[in-house]
Structures are given as C-alpha cells and as structure tokens.
C-alpha cells in the first residue's frame with residue numbers, strides 16, 4: 001500500500017465494507033464513532049462554521065478540503081475544544097461540546113495544529129513525554145517505542161532540542177507527541193504543508209498504517225486533493241463554513257462499484273487547489289534512482305538499518321484488524 005506512484009487504495013480504512021445511504025434519505029449510521037450535528041462556531045461575533053454535519057467511523061481517515069478561509073481549521077479547533085461551539089459533537093456517545101480542550105484530549109481526541117507546534121527548547125524526548133502527560137506513566141516507555149517505530153528518524157535526535165529539527169522532522173514530532181496520548185481520534189491540520197512530495201507520501205503511509213492497524217480515526221485538513229483522494233477513505237469539501245459534500249460515514253458508497261469516484265459530490269474547481277507545488281505534476285516518486293520496491297521501508301526519514309526492526313506500527317503491538325494497546329478506552 002502506498003507505493004509511490006502506485007494505485008490508490010480504495011475503500012474505508014480497515015477494509016470494512018462500505019454502507020450505502022438509504023435511498024432518498026439522509027444517511028445516518030446506527031452508531032458512528034464520531035457524530036457531529038449542526039456544529040456552529042466562530043470567533044466573537046464572527047460565525048465561521050455554519051452548521052456542520054459529519055460522521056467518522058473508528059479507524060477511518062477523512063480528508064477535509066476547501067479554499068482558504070472556508071473554515072477547515074476552525075472545524076478542527078471546535079472539535080478539540082479550542083474554539084467554543086454549539087450543536088453537538090458526540091464521540092462514542094459522549095458529548096464533547098462545552099468541555100475544556102484538556103478534557104476533550106482525555107476523551108481521546110488528539111489535535112496537531114497547523115504550523116508544527118513543538119516546544120523548541122525542549123528535547124525531542126521531552127516533547128514526546130509532554131504528549132503523554134494525560135496518561136499513566138507506566139506505559140510511557142512502551143508508547144515511546146511505538147512512536148519511534150512510526151517515526152524512526154526521531155530516534156537519532158532524541159536528546160536534541162526540537163528547535164534544531166527540520167520542518168518535516170518537526171511535523172513528525174508534533175504527530176508523535178499527539179500519538180503519545182493514545183488518541184482515538186486524531187485531528188491533523190495540513191500535515192503535508194511544506195513537506196517534499198516523498199516525505200509527504202511517507203508521512204501519509206504511516207498515518208494510514210496507524211489508522212488501519214490501531215483503529216485511530218483521523219480528520220485531515222488537506223489542500224492537496226490528489227493526496228487526499230489517494231489516502232483518505234472520503235474527501236469532503238468545505239465551503240463557507242459548511243461541508244458541501246455529505247459528511248456522513250455511509251455516504252461514501254461502495255468505492256469498488258463500477259463508476260464509483262473517490263470524490264464525493266462535485267470535484268473541486270481548479271481554484272480550490274492551493275497546495276504547494278504544481279497540481280499538474282502527479283505526486284509520485286521524485287527521489288533519485290528508481291522508486292522503492294513495494295515492500296521497502298516507507299516510513300518518514302531515513303530507512304532503518306537492516307535488522308533494526310523499525311517500521312510503521314509493528315505487528316508486535318497489534319495483530320492486523322485488532323485494536324492495539326491504543327485501543328484502550330479513555331476516560
């Protein structure tokens with residue numbers, strides 16, 4: 001999966017069958033992992049979110065696309081409690097609206113904001129430890145090992161200040177720090193921003209592995225439509241504070257059905273594209289030499305030394321299709 005330039009992976013994360021919406025009705029899952037209803041939020045008198053409806057299943061990766069100022073970042077902020085919202089945000093049946101960000105995080109929501117916020121003076125290891133501050137210390141070493149297996153490039157920098165990392169390494173650290181809290185829902189704001197195409201693909205390979213194997217649901221704000229179409233189970237378009245494509249889990253239909261498209265609703269107009277780089281250039285292998293073999297290491301950073309046993313979430317932690325240790329419930 002995720003071979004550079006290879007075919008897109010279709011279907012919901014985890015390989016679960018898609019459900020078709022009931023004919024003529026609004027598709028509503030019986031018990032979605034995340035159910036957002038009529039979410040409204042803004043800043044002071046300025047209302048940005050105009051009533052967002054969204055459902056995400058456990059282990060599903062959903063991309064949210066849209067023009068600058070559409071409200072994508074505000075949506076993530078409202079879901080994580082950083083911006084006050086009205087309506088309903090139910091996570092496994094628990095209402096999150098009205099809770100403080102730390103309480104929302106305790107419930108299993110991790111937020112990696114745009115801009116790779118890391119604590120620059122702290123070391124990489126300290127940054128990761130900070131990510132685990134909401135959880136019991138006894139599991140810290142295990143989680144540290146796991147995060148470093150996802151992002152092995154960080155291993156070499158553990159004792160260095162995070163401020164010394166490259167942009168891509170900071171992004172990995174920011175995501176790694178969020179993972180240390182064992183989120184069940186991860187909110188990622190433009191994780192590909194500023195990353196080279198190859199680094200972007202490697203990062204999304206890791207994210208997909210985490211969502212599939214650890215059953216972590218993800219909402220990824222992304223400007224690169226092609227990337228979103230390849231990695232996410234669904235791509236949703238936001239316009240003027242509303243999702244103009246169905247945000248419900250069953251709306252994806254059966255992607256294997258003849259004529260099924262990855263883009264649900266109207267395809268984005270050309271002026272939606274605001275990602276770095278040239279839209280007309282496929283996001284394919286651009287490194288020197290031949291693309292890596294399909295089974296080659298595709299984690300971010302350097303390929304681990306032979307025998308180092310590093311890779312995306314290891315099978316030791318969780319057998320495929322079964323929640324790993326991160327599957328434990330929060331709160």
Ligand SMILES: Nc1ncnc2c1ncn2[C@@H]1O[C@H](COP(=O)(O)OP(=O)(O)OP(=O)(O)O)[C@@H](O)[C@H]1O
Nearest residue numbers: 043046048066067068069070071072073074075221
């Ligand atoms: N802290 C803030 N205070 C006041 N208004 C804000 C604040 N943050 C964002 N806004 C406004 O809210 C609207 C939506 O912004 P938001 O950042 O959610 O959009 P976005 O879709 O993420 O855009 P982009 O793709 O450019 O990041 C914009 O009009 C923006 O000016």
